[in-house]
Amino acid sequence: MRDRNSKGFSRRSVLKGLGVAGLAAAAPTVYVKNAWAEGKSISVGTYKGTQAEYIRQQVIPKFESDFKCKVSQAEGSTLNQIAQLRIQKSNPVFSVMFLDDVGIPIARDEGLIARLDLSKIGNSQRVAKRFVMKDNYAIAFCVSSAAPYYNTESAQPLTSYAQLWSEDFRGAFMMSTPKQTQGVFLPVVAAALVTGLPLTEAQYQISKAWDKMAELKPNVQTIYESNVTAVLQVSQGQAKVGGLELSKVVLPYTTQGAPVDLCYPKEGIFGVPGCMTLVNNCPNPDLALAFMDRMLDPEIQKGLAESAYAAPTVSGIELDPAVAKLLPYPEGRLDEMKLVLLDWNVINSQRSDIIERTNQIFGVRG
Amino acid sequence: MNERIYGPIKQILNGMALLAMLFVLAPLLISLAISLSPGPFATFPPTGITLAWYAKILHSRDFLASLGLSFGLAMVSTFIALLVGVPASLAIVRGRGLPGMALVEALLLSPLLLPVLITGLSLLQFTAWTGISNTLVNMSIGYVVVIIPYIIRTVVTSLKLVNYSLEEAARTLGASALVAFMKVTLIQIAPGIMAGALFAFMISLDNLTISIWFTNAEINPLPIYMMKRMDSVFDPSIAAMSGVMLLVGTCVVLLLERLVGLRRSMGI
Amino acid sequence: MKPHRQPLVYLLMTLPGVLFLLVAFIAPVVVMLSSSFLTQTSQGIDLPITFSNYWRVIDTPLYGHVIWITLRISLYTTLLALFVGFPIAMVIARGGPFYSRLAIIIVVAPLVVSVVIRTYGWSLLLANNKSGVLNWTLAHLGFGPIATHLMYTETAVVLGSLHVFLPMMVLPLSSAIARVNPAVEEAAGTLGANGWRLLWYIMLPLCKPGILAGASVVFSLTAASFVTPAILGGSYALMLGNLVEQQILAVYDWPFGSALAVVMVLLIYGVNGLAGWAFDSKHLPRASRGLALRRAPRLRGSLS
Numbered sequence: 007m008r009d010r011n012s013k014g015f016s017r018r019s020v021l022k023g024l025g026v027a028g029l030a031a032a033a034p035t036v037y038v039k040n041a042w043a044e045g046k047s048i049s050v051g052t053y054k055g056t057q058a059e060y061i062r063q064q065v066i067p068k069f070e071s072d073f074k075c076k077v078s079q080a081e082g083s084t085l086n087q088i089a090q091l092r093i094q095k096s097n098p099v100f101s102v103m104f105l106d107d108v109g110i111p112i113a114r115d116e117g118l119i120a121r122l123d124l125s126k127i128g129n130s131q132r133v134a135k136r137f138v139m140k141d142n143y144a145i146a147f148c149v150s151s152a153a154p155y156y157n158t159e160s161a162q163p164l165t166s167y168a169q170l171w172s173e174d175f176r177g178a179f180m181m182s183t184p185k186q187t188q189g190v191f192l193p194v195v196a197a198a199l200v201t202g203l204p205l206t207e208a209q210y211q212i213s214k215a216w217d218k219m220a221e222l223k224p225n226v227q228t229i230y231e232s233n234v235t236a237v238l239q240v241s242q243g244q245a246k247v248g249g250l251e252l253s254k255v256v257l258p259y260t261t262q263g264a265p266v267d268l269c270y271p272k273e274g275i276f277g278v279p280g281c282m283t284l285v286n287n288c289p290n291p292d293l294a295l296a297f298m299d300r301m302l303d304p305e306i307q308k309g310l311a312e313s314a315y316a317a318p319t320v321s322g323i324e325l326d327p328a329v330a331k332l333l334p335y336p337e338g339r340l341d342e343m344k345l346v347l348l349d350w351n352v353i354n355s356q357r358s359d360i361i362e363r364t365n366q367i368f369g370v371r372g
Numbered sequence: 373m374n375e376r377i378y379g380p381i382k383q384i385l386n387g388m389a390l391l392a393m394l395f396v397l398a399p400l401l402i403s404l405a406i407s408l409s410p411g412p413f414a415t416f417p418p419t420g421i422t423l424a425w426y427a428k429i430l431h432s433r434d435f436l437a438s439l440g441l442s443f444g445l446a447m448v449s450t451f452i453a454l455l456v457g458v459p460a461s462l463a464i465v466r467g468r469g470l471p472g473m474a475l476v477e478a479l480l481l482s483p484l485l486l487p488v489l490i491t492g493l494s495l496l497q498f499t500a501w502t503g504i505s506n507t508l509v510n511m512s513i514g515y516v517v518v519i520i521p522y523i524i525r526t527v528v529t530s531l532k533l534v535n536y537s538l539e540e541a542a543r544t545l546g547a548s549a550l551v552a553f554m555k556v557t558l559i560q561i562a563p564g565i566m567a568g569a570l571f572a573f574m575i576s577l578d579n580l581t582i583s584i585w586f587t588n589a590e591i592n593p594l595p596i597y598m599m600k601r602m603d604s605v606f607d608p609s610i611a612a613m614s615g616v617m618l619l620v621g622t623c624v625v626l627l628l629e630r631l632v633g634l635r636r637s638m639g640i
Numbered sequence: 641m642k643p644h645r646q647p648l649v650y651l652l653m654t655l656p657g658v659l660f661l662l663v664a665f666i667a668p669v670v671v672m673l674s675s676s677f678l679t680q681t682s683q684g685i686d687l688p689i690t691f692s693n694y695w696r697v698i699d700t701p702l703y704g705h706v707i708w709i710t711l712r713i714s715l716y717t718t719l720l721a722l723f724v725g726f727p728i729a730m731v732i733a734r735g736g737p738f739y740s741r742l743a744i745i746i747v748v749a750p751l752v753v754s755v756v757i758r759t760y761g762w763s764l765l766l767a768n769n770k771s772g773v774l775n776w777t778l779a780h781l782g783f784g785p786i787a788t789h790l791m792y793t794e795t796a797v798v799l800g801s802l803h804v805f806l807p808m809m810v811l812p813l814s815s816a817i818a819r820v821n822p823a824v825e826e827a828a829g830t831l832g833a834n835g836w837r838l839l840w841y842i843m844l845p846l847c848k849p850g851i852l853a854g855a856s857v858v859f860s861l862t863a864a865s866f867v868t869p870a871i872l873g874g875s876y877a878l879m880l881g882n883l884v885e886q887q888i889l890a891v892y893d894w895p896f897g898s899a900l901a902v903v904m905v906l907l908i909y910g911v912n913g914l915a916g917w918a919f920d921s922k923h924l925p926r927a928s929r930g931l932a933l934r935r936a937p938r939l940r941g942s943l944s
Contacts, residue, residue, distance in 0.1 A: 049590055054604045062434075078590040081600055085890045090588065092892060093500050099507070099588045177789070181875075185890040227768070228792035228874030232603050235763070238413060244769040244791070262412055358891045365883075366702040368875045381835030386735075388727035392806075393746045395724065399761025399803065400750060402773050406764060415771040416764060456660060459653040467650030476654045483665055487864030487908065489881055490672070490901045491665065493888065497675065498668035517665045520657060578754045580867060584885075595754045599867075602760060614757035621752025625745055634744045 040073045046290045047076035048101035050297060051090065053280060054081040055234055056258040057148070057314035061301075064309055069300050075293055083186045084109040085357075091118040091285060098285045101294035106187040107279045108350045110144045119143055119283040126295040129302035129320060134337045137279055137319040146279035147301045148316035149334060151345055152188045153268045153275040154249035155237065155256045161246040164269040167195045170247065171222055179225040180236050180248035184364045189229075190353055191250040191276050193219060193360060198273060205274050205346045212356060220367050229368055241266035252278060257315035257332060270343075277334065277345035280316060311335070400618055407611035414608045425612035435613065438597035445508070445593060446576035449515035450569050456516070457523035458565060464524070465531040477524075484521045488581040491517060496585040507591040514582035519572035526571070530564025531557075563632050570628060676898035685894050693899035703883075703900070707907060710879045713794055713869070714862040714911075717801040721809040721858045722851065724802065729813035747810050755804050759871045762800045766790040766872070792874035800868040805861050809854035816850020817843070852919060859915075860908045880904040 050066075052058045058081045066077045082090070084106045091103060095118060105113060113119045122142050124130045130138065130145055137146035154164050161178075164170065170179060182189040196215035198208035227245050230236040233255045240248045241264040253268060260267050268275075282298045284291060300306060307318040312326050317335035325335065334340045353360075378385070402416065407425055409418030429435045457480075464477045483491060492514055499510050534557055542552035580595035587596045594617075601610055628634055676693055678685050697703045731743045750758060765773045768789045778787040790796050820843065828838050844851070866881030873879070880900060887897030 049588060054600075056604075058604050078588075080588055080590075080592075081604060085892075089889045089892055093496065094588075096500075099590070183875075185886065226875070228876060230874060231870065234603055234605065238415075239767065239769065241413075242415060242767070242769040242771045243786070244767055244772075264413065358893065361886070361891055362700075362702070365875075365878065366700070369702050369878045370705050370876075378835040378838065381839065385727045385730050386739075388724075389731040389743065392724045392728050393743065396746055396750060396803065396806065399758055399765050400753065402764050403757060403761045414764070416773045416776055417771075456657040460657040463650035463653035467647060470647050470650060472651065473654075476651075476658055479661055479666070480654070480657050482661065486669065487860070487881075487904065489864050489866060489884065490905065491669070493884070493897070493901060494668035494672035495664065497672050497894065498664075513664050517661065520661065524657075574752055578752070580755060595756050598754060598756045602756070610757075610760060614753065614760065617753050617757060618749075621749050624752055625749045628748075629741070629745065634741070634748060 043073040043075045043293050046293050048290050048293050049078045049099050051080050051087045051100050051103040053104050055255050057254050060313045065306055085185055088113055098288045100285045101288040102297055103283050103285055105281055105283055108187050110140045111351055112354055114143045117286055120286045122284055127299045129299050132320045144281035144283045146281045146319045148280040150252040150254045150278045150316040151275050152191055152250045152252050152278050154247055155251055155266055155268050156247045157240050158265040158267050164271050167271045167273055175225045175246055177227050178246040180245045181226050181229045182251055183229050183231045184360045187278055188250050188252050209348050216363055254314045254316040274344035274346050277347045403611045403614040406608050407615040409608050412607055425609045429609050429612050438592050438594045442577050442594040446573050449512050449576045450572045453516050453519045453523050453572055457520050458527055461524050461527035464528055480524050481521045483517050488518055492582040492585045507586050507588055510586045515576040519575050522571050523568045526564050526568030530561040534560045672898050675895050676902050678895045680893045680895050693896045697903055706878050710863055713797050714859050716798045717862045718855050718859045720802050721806055725806055725809035725813055729810050729817055732814040733817035747807050751807055755867055759800055759868050762872055766796050794877045796872040797869045797877045800872045801862045805858045808857040812850045812853040816847040820846045856912050863908050
């Protein structure tokens with residue numbers, strides 16, 4: 007294992023060496039206490055979008071120079087990241103993997119991730135209890151909300167999900183793919199509308215959602231996979247509404263002045279904890295835990311929240327008031343904003359069915 | 373086209389060809405226009421002119437690393453494929469009629485018969501089982517599989533045109549087999565090898581379909597890198613990358629035109 | 641001319657390539673094809689041998705529909721490529737030196753530009769909003785604010801695929817046209833054939849091998865693509881390639897993904913064989929189905 011990594015390092019130094027060497031040399035402070043990490047490298051699988059950019063530009067370079075190590079970043083969505091872990095199970099490349107809470111039970115049950123030693127993640131002390139998940143197999147570093155979004159020039163915000171089915175949105179709704187976490191919420195919403203149950207109970211009735219989903223078809227312009235592109239397209243008037251989508255994808259546009267914003271329907275919106283996991287038998291697990299600790303550092307937590315609009319999980323962060331009002335933070339506001347957290351054990355078992363049903367309904371135009 | 377024979381058809385065909393070329397250029401020119409737009413989103417029409425996005429990507433170590441990685445992988449794969457393919461082509465042409473040679477040729481061309489998507493997929497499953505975990509090795513294997521047939525085909529074609537009696541003559545005059553081959557035949561097939569190598573290089577440089585199955589955090593060949601960026605950023609820097617690639621592409625094509633002549637190297 | 645002096649040496653020269661492809665291509669493909677008869681469990685791919693994956697393809701209306709869409713998109717793309725490619729090929733093979741050189745540069749240069757980027761360009765061009773280039777242009781010509789909704793349709797996929805695969809039609813076509821002896825055209829002209837008749841009765845039949853080769857490549861590559869339909873087609877233009885990718889990378893059902901891959905290969909071979917047979921039996925015996933198949937991806941098999 008060690009051998010492979012040192013080989014990997016020399017290979018990369020040929021490719022990217024200049025940049026790394028430059029950074030290491032330029033680092034003014036020498037952290038003697040981190041000498042154990044010198045020359046090691048880890049791969050981190052992060053989310054996509056603005057948050058990934060923040061990590062790429064603000065977190066990794068500093069971490070690399072503090073620990074004199076190398077961090078490679080790969081962006082992906084939860085199911086794709088799990089597919090990678092499965093393929094590499096016998097010989098893992100990744101050390102840290104970001105997964106939505108949906109992915110944690112799957113990854114744990116298949117032995118893809120290992121239990122976290124919280125004593126090596128000092129900052130985990132400040133993380134609210136409900137965000138240390140599944141018996142220490144994952145620790146959340148951010149909470150996004152998932153909600154519909156709309157073009158503020160051509161539409162009014164949805165006050166109820168039922169409006170999505172209205173004739174005003176013929177061919178004007180861009181739906182997120184059920185291959186991604188945020189795409190699973192719409193069937194839950196449909197089930198809630200059919201059964202009249204609140205979202206938390208409707209999640210157990212997804213099988214009743216499909217007729218209602220089929221009724222949505224005239225409104226669906228497409229099902230998208232590229233979240234960033236879809237939000238841009240809605241902001242340009244390609245469609246009037248989209249979703250459900252994570253706040254961390256939509257809000258960066260809103261604050262940059264694009265005419266797009268989240269809706270807060272009366273039925274409530276969903277919460278999606280973004281978690282960090284340690285890959286089973288991964289290279290350099292200690293460095294991986296150190297990286298997780300860094301992600302929970304109050305300064306990073308503040309920066310992540312303010313640039314990518316996902317709530318911190320660490321308590322006691324002073325957020326910019328303009329950002330704070332958009333986020334379910336501090337923790338108590340989760341309930342105040344009616345953020346629904348789903349029971350993934352139930353949904354995971356139906357996941358491939360949800361994907362196939364969606365294909366069947368929407369894969370045929372007409 | 374002969375004006376006298378084709379008459380008014382000539383104008384119609386020329387007009388259609390012109391429209392078709394416009395069709396080919398349109399999406400490229402539009403990315404180019406947007407790459408110069410200073411606004412924060414990739415939207416049309418451009419709001420002004422700036423080179424800031426080019427500066428941004430040319431200072432991005434990830435973009436440069438991907439570019440370098442793709443060039444490196446393409447060069448290594450092309451080199452290996454030449455090493456394997458040129459002797460094999462020679463054997464195919466000179467040993468035609470030998471028992472088994474037809475089968476060998478069919479086997480060496482067989483990767484052409486399967487969609488690359490499926491070749492990559494089966495390789496991924498295969499490496500998962502064999503346990504070769506070095507992504508660079510796996511990707512190169514995939515590239516070499518895909519490009520070997522192209523090398524074989526172009527080299528075999530040019531070998532068939534070689535006048536073998538010249539090499540015979542050299543042998544008669546006392547040159548060793550190797551020297552005679554190098555000094556007589558190799559020189560004649562050099563343009564064919566070159567054209568094959570350039571195609572192989574171009575195929576490897578933009579091989580999304582093989583790479584997508586093997587990519588990981590550290591190894592992001594250019595097409596994968598660009599696809600990931602499309603998912604993460606909404607500013608015109610993607611368009612600027614296409615500008616850079618278009619420039620590289622035009623240079624390669626002009627070079628090819630100067631060196632061998634495009635029509636000749638495309639077999640026209 | 642073809643000396644067989646050292647048969648052993650010749651076989652040895654092919655040995656590295658043969659071994660390499662046996663191990664890195666034939667074996668994996670066989671493994672993958674056979675895994676389509678197995679079942680995915682949470683522990684991996686396992687026995688018993690079953691036809692259930694294929695039965696699922698046949699039994700679920702969705703998959704029949706996707707096969708039909710794949711076929712339709714690939715056929716339209718191939719026909720359009722022929723229609724759009726022929727004039728360019730004429731210019732390349734028969735045009736003046738400047739025009740012909742310009743044409744081939746314009747056809748070949750985009751080959752070097754990533755398919756990702758070209759598809760990105762199309763998504764900017766076709767966007768269903770006021771900043772889509774096509775809509776923007778039409779709006780300025782007075783056609784109303786958002787005149788077209790081409791993005792996320794089969795049409796968008798056909799246009800995108802046409803753009804990516806056009807060179808695969810133009811190149812064999814130009815080389816076929818270039819091989820037609822100009823004296824034939826001259827003779828036909830002297831005998832009083834006008835331009836249309838010359839094209840239709842002389843040039844097209846003589847170029848049939850080139851047309852078949854180009855059509856075969858364009859069809860095969862389009863039917864196996866997944867990048868262009870994913871970006872330009874969205875949910876209403878799902879192609880087999882997208883389903884394969886989805887099964888492997890999101891659903892993680894290798895056997896079913898493999899079964900879909902096998903269906904894709906059968907579709908491509910079936911249509912190629914059928915086309916070869918159809919054209920074989922009529923006019924030109926040499927433009928055989930063997931040619932259509934053997935000359936499959938001629939230039940670049942790699943374009944998604």
